Amino acid sequence: MAATRLGEMKSAHVAAASNIKSVTGNQFDMDVETVTTDCAAACLRLLQSAMRPLPAVEIARRLELTGSRETQRRHVRAIIKLLRDNGSRIVATLDDGYLLTDDEKMWREYLDGKQIDAKRILAQTHKEKRMLSDANGQGILFRPVCTTGLG
Numbered sequence: 723m724a725a726t727r728l729g730e731m732k733s734a735h736v737a738a739a740s741n742i743k744s745v746t747g748n749q750f751d752m753d754v755e756t757v758t759t760d761c762a763a764a765c766l767r768l769l770q771s772a773m774r775p776l777p778a779v780e781i782a783r784r785l786e787l788t789g790s791r792e793t794q795r796r797h798v799r800a801i802i803k804l805l806r807d808n809g810s811r812i813v814a815t816l817d818d819g820y821l822l823t824d825d826e827k828m829w830r831e832y833l834d835g836k837q838i839d840a841k842r843i844l845a846q847t848h849k850e851k852r853m854l855s856d857a858n859g860q861g862i863l864f865r866p867v868c869t870t871g872l873g
Contacts, residue, residue: 757800761785765801766810766822775818 768784769776776784781801782794789797802812802820811823813832823829 757797757804762801762804762808765798766805769810769812769820769822772822775815775821777819781820 764785765781768781778795778798779791781798782791785798785801787794787797798820802814806812811829813821813823813828815821
């Protein structure tokens with residue numbers, strides 16, 4: 723029964739790989755090559771066969787991506803984003819790398835973590851904008867003021 727379930731999951735990922743839409747540009751205008759469906763499908767197959775999380779550097783090496791290390795990492799991130807946009811459940815950790823998962827709980831925890839990070843960023847941005855508009859009010863209480871002691 724477990725083998726049947728594993729076969730179904732692999733079939734679903736293979737079907738997802740065949741339905742991947744190609745990306746022809748990069749929204750951040752980075753020096754990243756165009757992500758092709760062949761490259762995304764190869765990355766998906768690589769993640770399916772991996773027994774452990776794979777760091778971006780290792781994925782880039784196995785996919786034979788060219789460019790500097792940072793360019794390779796950006797390319798891998800673009801590929802992972804494309805795969806996620808097409809339904810693949812790929813989780814990422816800072817320490818271990820990328821992992822394709824079918825575990826609902828792990829996927830939910832990953833999504834919850836991303837949501838919490840997004841809320842923190844929005845809160846920090848809101849605070850900074852509020853401090854900008856409050857240049858002569860309460861903001862002065864939190865800004866260090868240099869005094870000479872002469873007056």
